[in-house]
Amino acid sequence: MRADAQKNYDRLLAVARVVVTEEGADASLRDIARRAGVGLGTLQRHFPTRETLLEALLRTGFDELTTRAAELETAGPAGDALVAWLRDFVACAYTYRGAIASMVAAIDDPESALHASCVTMKAAGARMLTRAQAEGAARTDIDGIDLYALGGALAWVGDQPALASRVDHLFAIITSAILTDKPALT
Structure with missing residues (x-):
């Protein structure tokens, strides 16, 4: 160039x-x-296209999430690492408000400019979940797709003015439902 x-x-x-x-x-x-x-x-x-611009923007964030997952995989308890990664994912997705629909669609569309980076990032989260499950820190009836969906849902909630103040509370509820060693919120 x-x-x-x-x-x-x-x-x-x-x-x-x-x-x-x-x-x-x-x-x-x-x-x-x-x-x-x-x-x-x-x-x-x-x-x-708008999608190619979003892909260029999101690729950096997704690459950082993938790198962060690799760092967290060897540091500290698996459940804590999973929660830290999920929080980072929600923050990244929220930064590019309105991109959630494009991200979700890209997972199933190999022709999408976003496909490769979304798949790589989702796989990093799935590895975090699998590690937590193997250590008994996370329930075994969810998978990487569920984790990705929950993170995307939290980012979407943060984008809704009437609900944005509830994100931290809902994050705590979701993580207590995922992790086996966290008490449910009352």
């Missing part, structure tokens, strides 16, 4: 990260291009 093209790509990605964090996944592509100081055509050359 030419130096000027790389500069535009990097600038578009940096601005898109800010705009999507502020406005959600449905943020105006025109606004992103304008704030980056380029034309819409330049944005579309680098990111032909």
